[in-house]
Amino acid sequence: MHSTFSFTRARRLLAAAILMAALPVQALAGLMLNPTRVVFTKNQRAAQVELINSDSTPATYRISLVNRRMTENGEFTGADTAGPDDRFADTMLSFSPRQVTLLPGTAQVVRVMLRKPATLAAGEYRSHLHFEKLADSGGASSVETQAANTQQIGVVLNTLIGASIPVIVRHQTEGASVTLSALDVQRGAKGAQLSFQIGRSGDSSVYGDVSATFVPQGGSEHVLAKAAGVAIYPPNPMRKASLNLTMPPGVTLARGTVHLRFRERAEAGGAVLAEAALALP
Secondary structure, three states, X not given: OHHHHHHHHHHHHHHHHHHHHHOOOXXXXXXXXXXXXXXXXXXXXXXEEEEEEOOOOXXXXXXXXXOEEEOOOOOEEEOOOOOOOOOOOHHHEEEEOOEEEEOOOOEXXXXXXEOOOOOOOOEEEEXXXXXXXXXXXXXXXXXXXXXXXXXXXXXXXXXXXXXXXXXXXXXXXXXXXXXXXXXXXXXXXXEEEEEEEEEEEEOOOEEEEEEEEXXXXXXXOEEEEEEEXXXXXXXXXXXXXXXXXXXXXXXXXXXXXXXXXEEOOHHHOOOEEEEEEEEEO
């Protein structure tokens, strides 16, 4: 019995470590979520999310559905009531269980069910599955939130305690396109930063990875920054973002070209969806 438990626990902890390495953004301390977003398409009616307690102590989580809006700076704010442009999915979603207690190294599956109304209008609908840690409510985080010193483009959420993932329902959508614009390099005491805008058009959200490279005149390409899991949700047409640039030894950010690319996630094929360039004197 003891050896079986130890093997199971070790396997769960290994899975948690692998998931941590693969996550595009941070999760709540001690809690890993897989996947970090749920997308219902076509006739799909059910999905599941696995919670893994990677901490060394037991933890209890209360699960709920919340609605949020994203600002043009990528910040999430709570939405108590729907506005004219909001398409929330909470009324057509259900989930089970609503509260779980996890021992260290164990996991629990949360099942998410979708029931579309017969008169549902075409479009993309979204709510967020929120996991509130009851045992320790001393911090605020989101799996869509980044640490300040990472190369991730994330969002800031201070109004809710716990971790959350988007649950997206796409009904008869035609897709979306993305553009990159307004590239600008700022130099400061802490290094260089590339600011830019991500544009979205169409009836769906866009989700992918952003990378910045630099090609000096007559030289080879150098990767300066990467950000994984970047999203823009309807109805927003644009998102402002920035990346901290890390220069390789011996390379100066001058007399060359900065290239910015937005790609599909690797699991979706990794195709380049948009790119832009900035020539530096």
